[in-house]
Amino acid sequence: xxxxxxxxxxxxxxxxxxxxxxxxxxxxxxxxxxxxxxxxxxxxxxxxxxxxxxxxxxxxxxxxxxxxxxxxxxxxxxxxxxxxxxxxxxxxxxxxxxxxxxxxxxxxxxxxxxxxxxxxxxxxxxxxxxxxxxxxxxxxxxxxxxxxxxxxxxxxxxxxxxxxxxxx
Numbered sequence: 001x002x003x004x005x006x007x008x009x010x011x012x013x014x015x016x017x018x019x020x021x022x023x024x025x026x027x028x029x030x031x032x033x034x035x036x037x038x039x040x041x042x043x044x045x046x047x048x049x050x051x052x053x054x055x056x057x058x059x060x061x062x063x064x065x066x067x068x069x070x071x072x073x074x075x076x077x078x079x080x081x082x083x084x085x086x087x088x089x090x091x092x093x094x095x096x097x098x099x100x101x102x103x104x105x106x107x108x109x110x111x112x113x114x115x116x117x118x119x120x121x122x123x124x125x126x127x128x129x130x131x132x133x134x135x136x137x138x139x140x141x142x143x144x145x146x147x148x149x150x151x152x153x154x155x156x157x158x159x160x161x162x163x164x165x166x167x168x
Contacts (some may be wrong), residue, residue: 007061008136013095017088018156022074032161074107095125
């Protein structure tokens with residue numbers, strides 16, 4: 001989904017499920033604190049896991065963390081620091097699977113939590129396609145606004161790399 005030359009991507013789907021204010025900030029090139037501990041740890045995990053597989057595969061305006069080839073089909077892997085924000089991670093991966101399907105590529109997904117030695121398989125269904133489409137429409141509406149939504153404290157604020165934008 002594209003609005004005025006701007007295409008929704010997986011990172012915005014992830015932020016949408018964490019904090020809608022972050023969606024606006026990210027979409028308007030207001031980046032989080034890159035030195036934030038969680039961002040540094042996430043970057044380290046991403047760069048140092050699954051070295052044997054293809055990493056950072058670009059497909060249009062998205063980037064897959066890792067791609068595995070099984071006997072049956074392609075498996076897209078999304079690497080995360082932990083499973084505490086599992087819902088956001090799940091929808092980010094579903095967005096990627098939907099995008100591939102729209103381009104004639106059947107794939108499945110796997111959420112990877114290397115620090116927890118945990119994996120979760122994700123399959124695209126007609127129900128979650130509709131949910132991802134709903135999120136995409138709302139993201140386009142959010143980013144079209146002149147300013148972000150007001151700061152609203154939630155359980156993710158404690159470790160947020162955007163906290164200075166909301167509570168400085």
